[in-house]
Amino acid sequence: ELRVTRGDLRPRVLLTGELEAVDAIELRVPQTSERRVQLQTLVADGAEVEAGDVLAEFDNTSFATTLEERRTAVRRAESALAEARAEAAATLEEADRAVERARIALAKARLDAGVPESVRARVEHARYQLALTRAVAAHESAIDDRGAAAARGESEVRIRSEELARARRKLAEAEGGIDALRLVAPRAG
Numbered sequence: 001e002l003r004v005t006r007g008d009l010r011p012r013v014l015l016t017g018e019l020e021a022v023d024a025i026e027l028r029v030p031q032t033s034e035r036r037v038q039l040q041t042l043v044a045d046g047a048e049v050e051a052g053d054v055l056a057e058f059d060n061t062s063f064a065t066t067l068e069e070r071r072t073a074v075r076r077a078e079s080a081l082a083e084a085r086a087e088a089a090a091t092l093e094e095a096d097r098a099v100e101r102a103r104i105a106l107a108k109a110r111l112d113a114g115v116p117e118s119v120r121a122r123v124e125h126a127r128y129q130l131a132l133t134r135a136v137a138a139h140e141s142a143i144d145d146r147g148a149a150a151a152r153g154e155s156e157v158r159i160r161s162e163e164l165a166r167a168r169r170k171l172a173e174a175e176g177g178i179d180a181l182r183l184v185a186p187r188a189g
Contacts, residue, residue, distance in 0.1 A: 088153025095146035102142035109135035
């Protein structure tokens with residue numbers, strides 16, 4: 001049975017379609033090496049936020065582990081670079097001493113070979129001339145060895161420096177990846 005009662009007449013309109021924001025900022029889920037990143041916190045739908053407020057934060061546990069590994073890699077690379085520099089300096093110092101010893105031996109051999117043949121026996125004079133030739137060769141060899149040691153040291157230091165730079169880049173990427181897991185409001189709204 002139907003009954004009529006007194007009351008206010010209210011029109012009802014049924015609408016269908018899509019709502020499109022007039023002014024919006026698009027926030028995207030960060031791209032990570034993980035297949036699935038779990039959402040840790042999310043601001044309530046329709047809440048008022050200030051610029052810089054955290055809107056959403058994703059779980060960064062696996063990234064924090066990676067970050068610590070990369071910090072360790074940077075410390076290891078810094079240590080390897082310091083060791084390479086110290087080793088190169090020590091090797092170069094030893095090569096400098098070898099050059100100095102060869103220079104002193106050469107100077108002595110020149111003095112000995114400089115004595116006229118008339119003062120010494122022929123065989124003895126020939127022995128001193130041979131010693132001078134050997135001292136010249138040893139001095140040149142020591143100079144060459146010093147150059148090679150310097151080049152090896154510079155090369156090793158350069159390699160270790162590049163490894164350190166690579167480790168620092170990876171650390172910066174990991175730190176940036178963790179920051180990317182936090183979506184902040186670019187403006188109040």
